[in-house]
Amino acid sequence: xxxxxxxxxxxxxxxxxxxxxxxxxxxxxxxxxxxxxxxxxxxxxxxxxxxxxxxxxxxxxxxxxxxxxxxxxxxxxxxxxxxxxxxxxxxxxxxxxxxxxxxxxxxxxxxxxxxxxxxxxxxxxxxxxxxxxxxxxxxxxxxxxxxxxxxxxxxxxxxxxxxxxxxxxxxxxxxxxxxxxxxxxxxxxxxxxxxxxxxxxxxxxxxxxxxxxxxxxxxxxxxxxxxxxxxxxxxxxxxxxxxxxxxxxxxxxxxx
Numbered sequence: 001x002x003x004x005x006x007x008x009x010x011x012x013x014x015x016x017x018x019x020x021x022x023x024x025x026x027x028x029x030x031x032x033x034x035x036x037x038x039x040x041x042x043x044x045x046x047x048x049x050x051x052x053x054x055x056x057x058x059x060x061x062x063x064x065x066x067x068x069x070x071x072x073x074x075x076x077x078x079x080x081x082x083x084x085x086x087x088x089x090x091x092x093x094x095x096x097x098x099x100x101x102x103x104x105x106x107x108x109x110x111x112x113x114x115x116x117x118x119x120x121x122x123x124x125x126x127x128x129x130x131x132x133x134x135x136x137x138x139x140x141x142x143x144x145x146x147x148x149x150x151x152x153x154x155x156x157x158x159x160x161x162x163x164x165x166x167x168x169x170x171x172x173x174x175x176x177x178x179x180x181x182x183x184x185x186x187x188x189x190x191x192x193x194x195x196x197x198x199x200x201x202x203x204x205x206x207x208x209x210x211x212x213x214x215x216x217x218x219x220x221x222x223x224x225x226x227x228x229x230x231x232x233x234x235x236x237x238x239x240x241x242x243x244x245x246x247x248x249x250x251x252x253x254x255x256x
Contacts, residue, residue: 057081
């Protein structure tokens with residue numbers, strides 16, 4: 001079914017995930033995901049692909065939200081779980097395990113036993129886009145899912161945005177919901193922090209192979225981000241909600 005703005009809000013994250021999986025709103029994305037699932041990559045020829053919108057996963061009482069871009073065609077679109085079964089996940093989960101958020105360092109399938117502690121993983125787009133590039137319209141179509149999701153994460157204190165598109169997607173959420181009047185002062189840079197809507201936003205390079213294979217993002221760099229997220233989540237003081245631009249404005253390092 002397509003997303004219906006008139007539908008009542010989901011009462012739980014499980015209910016929201018069920019609605020996300022059933023979404024057919026973006027014809028281009030659905031055609032691409034089902035085609036990839038049917039044709040398959042040779043290395044996964046004997047795998048049964050998920051081929052549907054990918055639900056979020058993690059601890060429903062999480063204080064830390066990790067926001068990514070979109071499922072990978074032969075990663076999440078194959079396994080049905082964010083950052084599972086591709087190079088980005090192979091880089092991310094050992095770091096999450098070391099930081100104390102993941103129960104194990106390897107993620108291979110929805111049934112591999114991995115669990116998250118105090119963390120919820122999501123994305124601004126729920127279907128794998130051709131070339132990893134969702135259109136602005138497709139991002140807008142997916143935006144209401146994030147609106148509902150953040151409302152249901154009632155203990156949220158930190159959002160880690162993996163990549164510029166995730167960072168921009170969160171700022172769009174803040175503007176849509178009246179929690180931000182201007183993006184002035186919000187500059188994407190690895191490790192940059194901003195107070196927003198009662199929680200702290202931390203920007204990070206995305207753990208894509210393009211970034212990790214070139215050394216633009218290293219494991220220590222990413223670990224530092226999640227250790228900081230853990231420290232903020234554990235802190236007693238929660239940042240005050242604000243609709244004003246952030247006061248910290250680090251120089252843009254041409255981050256992606």
